[in-house]
Amino acid sequence: MDIRKLGNDTLDASRARGWAALETGISRPVPKVTIGTVNLTFLLYRSQVRPPYQMLYEPIGKVTVDFVTGNVVEHTTLPTDHPPRVLGRYPHAAAAHIPREEWSKVWDDLFALYPSIIGMFAGQLANDPLQRASFRALFDLTTPPFMRPYYVALNPQFFDWLTG
């Protein structure tokens, strides 16, 4: 499963259903296992490029998809301020100084690790502490501090497992 493509497909599906506008971006997914089924949940939030930054706003919704089929399972509107407030700008301090080519590789590596991490979290693959540590480092590097609580809220058990 190509996680980057799954994110783009889920964003397209959200736009088609009226849950997302042209200016809406989608987060990386957070896995959750429910009665043997692995689902992935994405955040939807306004993500507007204002060179040299990208302004990120409060998430307005979350979309859950089936990891195997990619089909949308659930959409939930999230409460926000009115209007949704700006949380901060991207790239955040930790990411801003990284050379462009290296930055692309950071994301490629993160997306490439996702299937293994999901498999480990779901108990379908043997635990690999090195891969888990790599994923954690890449996830932290690419996640601005102001967005982290929103990711953790999607499934705190995943982040407990990741850091455990």
Add this chain to the structure above:
Amino acid sequence: MESYPGHEISENIEQALPAATERMSMEARLQRAAPAEVGAPMQMTDTPVHTQGDAPDCLLQCARMAEHRQTGLDPGLEAYKNPAQQEGIYDPETGTNVEKFADIMAERPGLSVEAGNAQGPEVIESALDQGKSVIVGVDAYEYYRGETNPEPNSSGHALVVTSAEQQSDSTWKFTVNDPNDSTPNLPVDGNRLLPAWSGTGQLMMTVEAKPGG
């Protein structure tokens, strides 16, 4: 001949006036001159720029640019914003429903609008050659990744393409009006624009003035 003490300057007063007159005449001719058609075709490079600021208005401003170019009159942002907001197609806090926005554009008097997913850059070039204004949707991450370190799976963005030309080596060169930049006709290589355009399924709108409109 006049000399200026302490400076290595001298001038022939008798020749100064004719020289100034000749220069004024030359400047006046330059101001009236038609733009030279050298290199890329001019196509729609006389499209006025309208910028968006912090608002999620890129598509609305692109529509405004296109109408301004086609009719010669700036319709103002409200001409698009008000009806789109009334019909739930635009929300100033979240953005624009791109799939339905063409309906708002089609309601503008004197304009003919087509929207869809184009086959390739040749379609952009052909539309521009026919005098149509072209709006494209791009993946913001792909489009801006050379300038900053953005987040993938980002939002979309809209641009007005003002010229398109395929080079002898088969690569493409474009100029665009980006609502994020007040500079008109920003040069953009195909290896930047085309992957970003592909990220939206090659979303494209063409706008032209109706005959007699």
